[in-house]
Amino acid sequence: MKTSIATISISGTLVEKLSAIASRGYDAVEIFENDLLSAAQSAKEIGAICRDLGLEVAMLQPFRDYEGLSPDLRARAEERMRRKFAVMEDLGTDLILLCSNCSPHAVGERDVLLEDLARIAGIAGEHDKRLAYEALAWGTHINDHRDAWALVRDVDHPALGLTLDSFHSLSRNIPSASIGDIRADKLFIVQWADAPILQMDLLNWSRHFRCMPGQGDFPLVEFGAQLRRIGYDGYWSLEIFNDRFRAGSASSVARDGIRGLKVLHDQSGIALRRAAELPAPVAPQGVEFIEFAASHAEAEEFGRIFHALGFAPVGRHRSKDVVRWQQGGINLVINSEPEGLAHSFDMVHGGSVCALGLTVDDQQGAIDRAAALDIDRFAQSVAPDEWQIPALRGVGGSLFYLVDGATRDAMWAEEFPHALEQAKQDGLLTSVDHIAQTMQYEEFLGWLLYYTSLFDFTKTPQLEIADPMGIVYSQAVESRAGSVAGAGKPLRFTLNGSMAANALSTRFLHNYFGAGVQHIAFACDDIFAAAAKAKDAGLPFLAVGPNYYADLEARFGLDADLVARMAEHNIMYDRDDNGEYFQFYSRAVAKRIFFEVVQRRGYDAYGAANASVRLSAQAAHRDPVDF
Numbered sequence: 001m002k003t004s005i006a007t008i009s010i011s012g013t014l015v016e017k018l019s020a021i022a023s024r025g026y027d028a029v030e031i032f033e034n035d036l037l038s039a040a041q042s043a044k045e046i047g048a049i050c051r052d053l054g055l056e057v058a059m060l061q062p063f064r065d066y067e068g069l070s071p072d073l074r075a076r077a078e079e080r081m082r083r084k085f086a087v088m089e090d091l092g093t094d095l096i097l098l099c100s101n102c103s104p105h106a107v108g109e110r111d112v113l114l115e116d117l118a119r120i121a122g123i124a125g126e127h128d129k130r131l132a133y134e135a136l137a138w139g140t141h142i143n144d145h146r147d148a149w150a151l152v153r154d155v156d157h158p159a160l161g162l163t164l165d166s167f168h169s170l171s172r173n174i175p176s177a178s179i180g181d182i183r184a185d186k187l188f189i190v191q192w193a194d195a196p197i198l199q200m201d202l203l204n205w206s207r208h209f210r211c212m213p214g215q216g217d218f219p220l221v222e223f224g225a226q227l228r229r230i231g232y233d234g235y236w237s238l239e240i241f242n243d244r245f246r247a248g249s250a251s252s253v254a255r256d257g258i259r260g261l262k263v264l265h266d267q268s269g270i271a272l273r274r275a276a277e278l279p280a281p282v283a284p285q286g287v288e289f290i291e292f293a294a295s296h297a298e299a300e301e302f303g304r305i306f307h308a309l310g311f312a313p314v315g316r317h318r319s320k321d322v323v324r325w326q327q328g329g330i331n332l333v334i335n336s337e338p339e340g341l342a343h344s345f346d347m348v349h350g351g352s353v354c355a356l357g358l359t360v361d362d363q364q365g366a367i368d369r370a371a372a373l374d375i376d377r378f379a380q381s382v383a384p385d386e387w388q389i390p391a392l393r394g395v396g397g398s399l400f401y402l403v404d405g406a407t408r409d410a411m412w413a414e415e416f417p418h419a420l421e422q423a424k425q426d427g428l429l430t431s432v433d434h435i436a437q438t439m440q441y442e443e444f445l446g447w448l449l450y451y452t453s454l455f456d457f458t459k460t461p462q463l464e465i466a467d468p469m470g471i472v473y474s475q476a477v478e479s480r481a482g483s484v485a486g487a488g489k490p491l492r493f494t495l496n497g498s499m500a501a502n503a504l505s506t507r508f509l510h511n512y513f514g515a516g517v518q519h520i521a522f523a524c525d526d527i528f529a530a531a532a533k534a535k536d537a538g539l540p541f542l543a544v545g546p547n548y549y550a551d552l553e554a555r556f557g558l559d560a561d562l563v564a565r566m567a568e569h570n571i572m573y574d575r576d577d578n579g580e581y582f583q584f585y586s587r588a589v590a591k592r593i594f595f596e597v598v599q600r601r602g603y604d605a606y607g608a609a610n611a612s613v614r615l616s617a618q619a620a621h622r623d624p625v626d627f
């Protein structure tokens, strides 16, 4: 696959964009004319910079509104085009993108369009240049790639070919099977964009909501499979108009694009029963441990909450200031070492989650997949006899340790030989249900792609949740149901981000100095027993107001006694076609991280209906200086 990206897709000045693109290993770049117009360098200098960076210039774009014009306007457009040829010469590309005409004055008679396209192709040919004709989804007459292809085919001039752009085709639900009619040698370039399914006009949808392959909802794999079936071997070029990306980090967005393209190319081949190009997605069996970085004072604070939730400190590390807490299948590790990653984390964030241990069957496969997707590995020096667990960088610089499923018991026994208390036999919490991470709104799609490309995860639709101080966006990534060994429970993460300056997730980012784990939900089989026990043990509960329960009773027709018991323990409830959900929350430790206990009865979601009630309850505790 030859990779490319349009400069419009990322933030910065043109030269900053080019260096970010080159640093992420793209083969080529589409130069967007607006970026060139506002650049401090001449087209010739930009061409030279591209060459120095090792980037081909795949094309210059766009050229607008040509076919179907009146003769005088057409002559002016041809003059404009000749000037572009000179710019292309300077940039070092022979290709320019020609958008289908969007002018209300353009005529749509086929004979006229054929004649105009033949004419401009002739002019281009005389200058050794080529045109890639693209059906914009909102083109006045040509807005379907099948019509654009029919014109290109019938003009049959070597200087005229087609652009396919997945956004324009899939936003109009044009069947990808129609790509089978296109001749690969006439397909000059393919532009890629994913997008969320939205009900809005095509132009605004395209200009603001495109995203990297894998970040949206479009059936891109089928599109890619059709391209590969016809033998297309030109550029796979990203063209992503997205407000968040323009405000984000050029280098991260460029990296996400490569990641999305690689996975897409691989999946497109697999759909055609071709050999996989990437190591298989990682399918973790579950969360083996959650590691907290904490000073001794913070460790005491966490310890109080862990005790109240029914955990016991069961072991001390053989050489480090690290304690293992356990209950059911859950391991929490508090790391108070005076140096190393945990210590750095504690210095930056205060008491926080610095690592998650995931149990995997194939450590090396996971490492290889991560390497192929440009996910950083982490290693810190360990004593010669110490257990070396490979680790990958995740949200906010935290780690995913890849724990080998076959040796995990030996790992615990060897690393934590100093028994402290016995694990409680009557513990009520069984496993980690989900882990909620909060991040900058601009980074949200990047982390979404991280999870869905590294792991064998699917994503749920994005939800908008009302915080009293603004809207929070929330989306879950989860292992495919049933793919997790053992209890058959999926591994679940929820991602949260907000643009609102004082919403809880933004307050978290400020207090925490960065992205990270904001809450952890534990599963249990009897939420009333778990809540009663936690209450007796002194867990600071998040209080839910009385109106919630009055509404709950009415909304679901629940038994008044049941609702009264829920109210007594601040338990919230949700129900859908699959089943029922019960949940309660602790107050936040150090105003940052908090804990949730859930019981699922067939239910597969996260109680989104309750999230705004929870956010309101939490907002009541925010610092007065925060307004």
Ligand SMILES: O=C(O)c1ccc(O)c(O)c1
Binding pocket: 061, 062, 097, 099, 134, 136, 165, 191, 206, 207, 239
């Ligand atoms: O939104 C546009 O105008 C526009 C321009 C060029 C493209 O390739 C495209 O897909 C859209």
Ligand SMILES: [Mg+2]
Binding pocket: 134, 165, 191, 239
């Ligand atoms: Mg396009």
